[in-house]
Amino acid sequence: MNDYRMYILVNENIKIGKGKLAGQVGHAVMSHLYYNAIKPLQEGKKIEPLEDYMIAQKKIILKCPQWRLEELEQTGNYCVIRDNGLTQLKPDTLTCVNYGIMTSNMLPDWIKELKLYN
Template sequence: MKQVIVVRSDLEMSKGKIAAQVAHASVIAAFEAYYNHREWFNEWWNSGQKKIVVKVRGEEELVKIYMEAISNGLPASIVRDAGLTELPPGTITAVAIGPAPDDRVDKLTGGLKLL
């Protein structure tokens, strides 16, 4: 089991901003799994909560991955920034997929580069 968090690389966010967006995406998707895929969540939780952070070039690619995750029945989240610091309100910054079985997540994110 793993969770993959996908971040846009075109926004030039600070390291702290990226960390916050990754954390938002991770927590939201974990709760999605907790409520709707409890068996996956429990296995992921009990095995150390494996997370991998990867990047995409822009919003279109990020939204496409999110939609594919949802259509494949995977727990997923999409983060829209509140606009209080570095980005305009509503900017889509990150997506998390899982926790879910490795092979199911890898079908969507296996070809992406690490952040």
């Protein structure tokens, strides 16, 4: 069995409260599961290694510069979360990107160099 983890990259260039951040990470988790598991299953497609991930459900939350998150957004391959701007942030603020579920050896080197969000 592989050690799958979900990697969520948080915009280090914004000031955000812990509760707000928890909500944004929650959006990233749910969006990823919907677009990469629920929707494909409904369409009869094979999904990512969700069974192995669900055993421990590890989530790695990393600080990432906004410019890098914007690069990921441009590819269209990731779940990107932008805030509606109803409380702490301006509308359309890029808060985080769910990079996906994978093992650490599948990550590019630049992600391995990011610091944990604490």
